[in-house]
Amino acid sequence: MSLHSFKEALKPCRNSSSLTSSTIQSQSSLTQTLEDPTIPRKPPKSSLSQQLLRLQDPLSLPPIQPQSQPKQTHDQNGMEDENDEKDDDPESLDYEKPKVGLFEFDRIGPYEPLVLSSEGEFPVIQVPASINCRLLEHQREGVKFLYNLYKNNHGGILGDDMGLGKTIQTIAFLAAVFGNDGDCMDSTLLKKNQTAERGPVLIVCPSSVIHNWESEFSKWANFSVAVYHGANRDLVYDKLEAHEVEILITSFDTYRICGSQLSEVNWEIVIVDEAHRLKNEKSKLYIACLEFKTLKRIGLTGTVMQNKIMELFNLFDWVAPGSLGTREHFREFYDEPLKHGQRSTAPERFVRVADERKQHLVALLHKYMLRRTKEETIGHLMMGKEDNVIFCAMSELQKRVYRRMLQLPDIQCLINKDRPCSCGSPLTQAECCKRTVPDGKIWPYLHKENPDGCDSCPFCIVLPCLIKLQQISNHLELIKPNPKDDPDKQKKDAEFASAVFGTDINLVGGNTQNxxxxxxxxxxxxxxxxxxxxxxxxxxxxxDKVLLFSYSVRMLDILEKFLIRKGYCFSRLDGSTPTNLRQSIVDDFNSSPSKQVFLISTRAGGLGLNLVSANRVVIFDPSWNPAQDLQAQDRSFRFGQKRHVVVFRFLSAGSLDELVYSRQVYKQQLSNIVVSGKMEKRYFEGVQVDKLIFFCFSFVLELCY
Structure with a gap:
């Protein structure tokens, strides 16, 4: 049939009144389309387009045509598609109403690959265009940094603030190194050859974020990912040996237990998420991680240093062994001068030396670490954060119980530890007659098997006393016996509660759990x-929607009853929440307008949660480790937050909480000095050493009276 005859056959019947206007318009448009070959055709359903559609990329959708030019789709032969009548219905044009997913139009870059390798280098290492178009500018810089570490055959730290996309940067880097272009042409034989040539990648992370890693890999790239966790570990290991696994994900606890088996694998790259878990060189996890055979070790953490400067050395000595010298050299050349130079009454010479060592250390760290903050990267995309410290006056009953606690023989022993002994000897009370506290309420239980005391007496009771003081500051119910403890401990806690409640015991319902x-x-x-x-x-x-954090699960139980009494709709997540249910609880809170408060355990919910629907954060009880409170805040203050976030730290006025907060400030200042090279005001006279904490008792006593 000639083209002219074909067009004549498609002409509408002039005598028919049953034809709809939409049909006539469709047929006339088709005639124009056949005569005008410049109208774009529908893109072929290639594997790349399918991948982009799966990622909800608006670039993969056909362009929207103006209303005055109804669009027709054709196959590759120029014939009309059999579904054209349905396409004329506006409700059926799904591609004209794109659903913007995780990324909006203004956050999509050019659809082109990001070349990482140098000019003339072969093969060309590049981030696929399907991934690069979704990266923000700071994320592209992070990918380049990771590739430079890989090319130089040593490790490093990606220390961006929480919520800046360290996981995405890592996946983009791996896609470039493994030549993963996001295409579906992934034959098993080709993957086996690539894995055998390069070696697999191991990712060690907290168990709470395993599913997040697995989910992100499925969204961004086309790797063969396996999880080495749970009962199917042996099956996964067999697949790993058969070169059928490119990415293996495991948890810290699983690796600590089964590290000897995994350390025998020739890993191409080892990535440790939340790498600050490697801060203690004596921990079993740190010792196990030293067994890796590869030097390409990458740590991901938003809190490079948490408590002391030597934690920084331990972390860098794992990712890049020898980069900071020996442990003794680092302690003498950096640790001690920086701590003493930060004292409020430090001589000018100490301050000058500390500043020189700080600049030298920061320059050295920048070779192995890339750290960016939210303010300097995505600050223009967010509404900002405000941090408030709320000093809450304790109730009169709390104050009386707190004072009785300070009068216990255990506390008095620590307060008077440096005073001369009353027996007339030149020794202090802690070195002579008051080294043990047999009439105390805490010391006898700790030494029931050695009545003569231990080598650490009386300092061995410091931590239990601090815990009791914090519990009184938070809620009086916390110092009562816990039914989950063993009978001996419940009996001891009941006696302690009776001693500190005194004549007020009836006001709190006795010395047993209410x-x-x-x-x-x-x-x-x-x-x-x-x-x-x-x-x-x-x-x-x-x-407003509120995130309410507490370090104590028993405190969460009390807060839960309080919310029920007030009629607030809430969600809850703590250590007992199954891992596979946590994400669904988070999604339900983010999507449900009725959910007003989210109760979260600081330890269980400080990692891997995205709660940008909330704009108010309450830290009910502060932690000695400032990083834990910062991680809790960043569950809400992260990329995707559309409202101004306000954080409230609750401190009981005149209690141990004030000392905890001052220690947080001290540790955060050290971190800013060492990691970021900032100049900090010298507020404190004390230097962070093991026994510095003992002055808290006299400090608390002075506050309370």
């Missing part, structure tokens, strides 16, 4: 809960 719902949910005897009650009423009435 089972009364009304009693536990009452805010009368807890200063922090009284403040929380007022804040929540104001926030919920304004439509």
């Amino acid at each position: 089972e009364s719902f009304m009693g536990l949910s009452d805010v009368k005897h807890c200063g922090k809960m009284r403040a929380l009650e007022k804040f929540l009423f104001s926030w919920i009435s304004c439509g």
Whole structure:
């Protein structure tokens, strides 16, 4: 049939009144299309386009045509598609109403690969265009940094702030190194050859983020990923030996237990997520991670240093052995001068030496570490964060119990430890007659098997005393016996509770755990809960969503009863929440307008959670480690947050909480000096040593009285 005859056959019947206007318009448009070959055709359903559609990339969708030019689709032969009548219906044009997914149009870069290798280098190493178009500028710089580490055959630290996409940068880097272009042409034989040539990649991370890693790999690239965790470990290891696995993901605990088997594999790259877990050189995890045969070790962490400067050395000595010298050299050349130069009364010479060593250390660290903050990268995309410290007045009952605690023989022994002994000897009380506390409420239980004391007496009771002081500051119910403990400990805690409650024991329901719902949910005897009650009423009435963090699961139980009594709709996540249910709980909170408060354990919920629907964060009880509170804040203050985030740290005024917060400031200052090279004001006279913490008792005593 000639083209003219074909067009005549497609002409509408002039005598027919049953034809709809849409059909006539469709046929006339088709005639124009056949005569005008410049109208773009529908893109072929290639594997790359399918991959982009799976990633919800708007670039993979056909362009939207103006309403005055109805669009027709044709196959490769120029014939009309059999579904054209359906395409005329506006409701059926799904591709004209793209659903913007995780990334919007203004956050998509040019659709072109990111070349990482040098000019003239072969083969060309590049990030696929399907991944590069989704990266932000700081993420492209991070990928280049990771590739430079890989090319130079040594490790390093990607130390970006939490929420800047360290996982995405890592996946983009691996896709470039392995030549993974995101295409579906992934024959088993080709993957086996690539894995055998390069070796697989091991990712060690907390168990709570394993599923997040697995999910991100499925969204961004086309790797063969296996999880070495749980009962199927042997099966996964067999696949690894058969070169059928490119990426192996395991948890810290699993690797610590089965590290001897995995350390025998010739890994191409080893990546440790939340690498600050390697801060202690004496831990079993750190010792196990030293067994890796590869030098291409990459650490991902937003808190490079948490408590002390030597943690920094341990981390860098793992990723790049010998980069900071020996341990003794680092301690003498960097650790001691930096700590003493930060004292408020440090001589000018100490300050000058500390500044010189700081600049030298920062320049050395930049060779192996890339660190960016939210303010300097995506600050223009966010509404900012405000940090507030709320000093909550303790209730009168809390104050009386707190003072009785300070009068216990155990606490008095530590407060008076440096005073001359009353027996007349030249030794201090802690070195002579008051080294043991047989009449105390805490010391006898710790030394029930050695009544003469231990080598650390009386300093062995410091930590238990600090815990009790913090519990009183948070809620009086916390110092009562826990039914989950063994009978001996419950008996000891009951005696301790009776001693500190004294004549007020009836006001708190006795020295055993209170089972009364009304009693536990009452805010009368807890200063922090009284403040929380007022804040929540104001926030919920304004439509705000709240993240409520506590270090104690028992405290979460009390707060849960309080929220039920007030009628607030809430979610909860703690260490007992199954790993496979955590993401669904998070998604439900983010998507449900009725969910107003999220109760979260600081330790269980500080990692891997994206809770950008909340704009108010409450740290109910501060942690000695400032990184844990910062990680809790960044569950809300991260990329994707559309509102101004306000953080509230609750401190019981005149209690140990104030000392905990001051220690957080001290540690954060050291971190800023060492890692970022910042100049910090010298607030503190003390230097961080093991026994510095003992001055807290006299400090607390002075505050309370």
